[in-house]
Amino acid sequence: MPIKARTKFVLLLIATMTFCVSCSKDENDDDEVNSADxxxxxxxxxxxxxxxxxxxxxxxxxxxxxxxxxxxxxxxxxxxxxxxxxxxxxxxxxxxxxxxxxxxxxxxxxxxxxxxxxxxxxxDIDDIGYFLKTPESKAAYEAASLGEWIQIQEDEYKTLRSTITEVSLVGSNDNQYDESIQYAQNNDSYVYDNATVVNEGNGIPQNNFVFAFKYYSERNNVAQSKVKVSAAELTEGHEDIGSNLPIHNTGEHFFVLKGNDISSENGYLSMYTEKGLVTGIRGNGIHFFISGDAKDIGRNFNASGEICIYQGLSTPIKQWD
Missing domain, CATH: 2.60.40.60 (Cadherins)
Structure with a gap:
């Protein structure tokens, strides 16, 4: 090979090798996110x-x-x-x-x-899915579509309450809820059929997401119950959140909502029930109600000293898919 041609070949080879090493280093730098020892x-x-x-x-x-x-x-x-x-x-x-x-x-x-x-x-993982431990609840949650309520067990509701970060109780506090159930189980209580209700106390904190719900029913084969959330007002603007609750019978029931991405701005938790929602007269609260599945409840009808027996869990941090 002539000297000039050989010199050009060597220079080209060096340039090519330099270029390839540089490319390799840049690619490694892009991939190296965690550079700790x-x-x-x-x-x-x-x-x-x-x-x-x-x-x-x-x-x-x-x-x-x-x-x-x-x-x-x-x-x-x-x-x-x-x-x-x-x-x-x-x-x-x-x-x-x-x-x-x-x-x-x-x-x-x-x-x-x-x-x-x-x-x-x-x-990051779906915290709700992780903490559902019974096979039935976990399978139902995994199969559910986004925005679907599924029924869970009492201990799973309690676990979510204690492990999800920054949980707030909405709709009623523990004393109101527990005392009202005890009264309803031992005395005659008023039962709502085909009504939308809202408890005055325990509003939803600023920009919180409701993700779980429990309530007490006095009817069997309840197929048309809905959880609702208002944007800000106590008795106005209550919109459905998620699907209808799964069909259930008399007694206390626990639910979780999959994939909620709708937050409430200092709003209130309410519900519509086809039948069976119970009030407790020892709740030391007040609730408003209206016949039918309504967005606006209004303040014309209220029950002082009574709450409806329901409670929700909310958090400002989405900890689910």
Whole structure:
């Protein structure tokens, strides 16, 4: 090959190699989201004892590992001699509270030490679906369409109330609800058929999403009950939220709403019932009512000292798909 031609070929080859290395580096930089020395990701509420990753050190000899700092107390276990990093507390992995867990780890061989940065990314999941533990409830929730109410168990309602972040009770407080049920079960109470009602107390906080509901019915084969929410006013502008409640019979019933994305601006929780909604005279509250499935209830008819036996759960943070 002539010298000039060979020189051109070598220069072209060097330029091509330089270009390819540069491309590879840029691509790696784009993909490298978590650059911590000890890095991993985990779903919310990952099981205790789950191995997340293993810390590694460049030091020679037998290495021991210990935490210098961790952003979330009791979230992680670090095995001193192996460097294995495991889940300690599943509830520390709550995306709505901690999108990541960070910290520093010291690695030491007895004479030398190095500091390793730590970052565990928490993956967001559907909290409601996770906390429904009975097979029937979980299957119904997974099969449901967005905006559909499904019936759940009492203990599942209580679990959602205690584990979903920043829950507010709406429609009635516990004393009103519990005392009213006790009275209704032992005395004659008024029962609404074909009516829309709203309790005055326990409004929905600013920009909250209603996601669960319970109430007490005195009728069987109830097929046309609806949960409603007003935008701001107590007795005006009540719109259906979600589908009709599933068909149910007499007694206390618990429901959860899939995928609610409609928030209320300091509004109120209400309901329409085809039949069977009970009032309690020991509620120390007041409710307004009107015949039929109505958007505007008005203030012409009210019952002082009584509430209707229903309650909802709301939160300002969407913790579901």
């Amino acid at each position: 000890v890095a991993a990701s985990a779903d919310e509420y990952v099981r205790s004892g789950t191995l997340l990753t293993t810390a590694e050190s460049q030091l020679d000899g037998d290495i021991t590992f210990k935490f210098i700092s961790v952003s979330v107390n009791d979230a992680l276990i670090l095995r001193e001699t192996s460097g294995k990093l495991e889940v300690a507390n599943p509830f520390a992995f709550d995306y709505e509270t901690n999108t990541m867990i960070t910290g520093e780890i010291e690695a030491s061989n007895g004479t030398e030490s190095e500091v390793l940065s730590l970052q565990i990314d928490v993956n």
